[in-house]
Amino acid sequence: MPELPEVETTLRGIQPHLLGQSLKGAVVRVKKLRWPVPTDLSDSVVGQTVKDITRRGKYLLLSLPNQTILLHLGMSGSLRIVPDNAPVGKHDHIDLLLEEKRLRFTDPRKFGAVLLLEENPLQHPLLAGLGVEPLSPELSGAYLRLKAKGRFVAVKNFIMDQKVVVGVGNIYANEALFRSGISPMRPCKSLRVVEWDSLAEEIKHVLTKAIAAGGTTLQDFTDSDGRPGYFRQELQVYGRAGEPCPSCGAPVRQERVGQRSTFFCSHCQK
DNA sequence: AAATTCTCCTGAAGGC
């Protein structure tokens, strides 16, 4: 499932194929995604040149002279560069037509999004309220502590809140908390200064490591093969209920926190 | 305002 590292890797993979390309249009086979795909997508983009492609949280922004194409991979989406004659699969919902090839959006579960934003894309309601980028200096222990002031919500839910910090999904929230030695269900009010510092640091650590791993796996980005689980073996607690904690050997526990599966070691995380 | 619950969708995995 695409978390921030995969979105970042996707960005790096498709960027060189997109920059400076004059778009010939778009093919929309399925328009019922998270939100309806604009019916005028093809007409709107035709003839426009891709000026830039950037990431904000897990959103990708494709800048054109007159609009911005906003892409979100949801939890099963992917973007690949494919030849014009590539066979069309069941879940290949949208093709963006480049000069010689296509940017193909595939998404079995249709939680992703393809939208067209007019001027000032960062002012769009979906982007305006987003929290800080986790890999920027803006994310710090002090920042988290300030945002958490007076709140009772479980720290795991807190760091997954996009209004606080973007791009920390379920997997990396579990991992960062484990590395910090903080129990996921702790009310964020109760964390101390050193714990916030540690948590900010570990969020950066796990995301950075995952981007590095994702980069290796997705090197050959135009390959149509599915990606192997680059992060699987690096994960210390996620998906490992009942297995020994890598630190102390006690069985990893699984509980629901905020409607999400949560993995932790009750011995190492307090 | 803050916290919780609901919702979209399909494939994988488990039970019988």
Added chain:
DNA sequence: TGCCTTCAGGAGAATT
């Protein structure tokens, strides 16, 4: 083998 049920999950929207 095959059918049925359950679960997973990003994150905005709706509700409490």
